[in-house]
């Protein structure tokens with residue numbers, strides 16, 4: 651539990667310190683955040699990931715095997731990190747970017763400000779990192795309990811689809827790019 655959280659923190663710091671260098675993920679994020687449509691889509695993907703983390707915790711609980719739950723504490727703890735990043739990202743989208751999809755004069759083709767995008771992308775990068783870490787933790791987790799394995803399997807499928815879903819957002823954004 652401590653181990654993965656420390657690892658996540660250290661690497662989040664590393665992300666912040668790294669000189670700018672365009673990775674395929676950066677390019678995908680740039681494509682998906684070209685306008686308010688894309689950012690709204692990304693926000694929904696993030697909420698979906700957060701829900702998957704919650705479902706995983708609940709599924710593990712249903713296994714009714716405290717030993718197993720103990721084994722998977724590392725993975726379970728990422729739920730809190732994912733929830734925190736989700737909250738921050740939604741706040742940035744709403745308040746920093748002024749992306750209020752429910753308002754009648756909302757224009758999805760609006761290009762977000764550079765300041766809001768910087769913050770939005772920072773949280774998105776953190777999320778990507780935590781997801782990759784969680785996937786790695788799941789891949790090395792001990793095989794002790796079928797119920798827990800099933801819960802992990804369901805979770806990892808969702809997590810593995812993260813970039814695929816962002817790709818769909820990039821396509822949406824492209825469609826409304828003016």
Ligand SMILES: *[C@@H]1O[C@H](CO)[C@@H](O)[C@H](O)[C@H]1NC(C)=O
Pocket residue numbers: 674677678681820824
């Ligand atoms: C980003 O968009 C450009 C232009 O549409 C495209 O050529 C490129 O492949 C996209 N990159 C990713 C990672 O989706």
Ligand SMILES: *[C@@H]1O[C@H](CO)[C@@H](O)[C@H](O)[C@H]1NC(C)=O
Pocket residue numbers: 757758759760761828
């Ligand atoms: C929506 O925003 C785009 C990009 O700023 C602009 O070209 C377009 O005219 C706007 N549409 C409306 C209906 O305001």
Ligand SMILES: *[C@@H]1O[C@H](CO)[C@@H](O)[C@H](O)[C@H]1NC(C)=O
Pocket residue numbers: 807808811814815817818
């Ligand atoms: C994965 O993402 C694609 C969109 O890119 C979607 O159609 C599919 O349903 C997703 N699969 C899961 C398991 O979420």
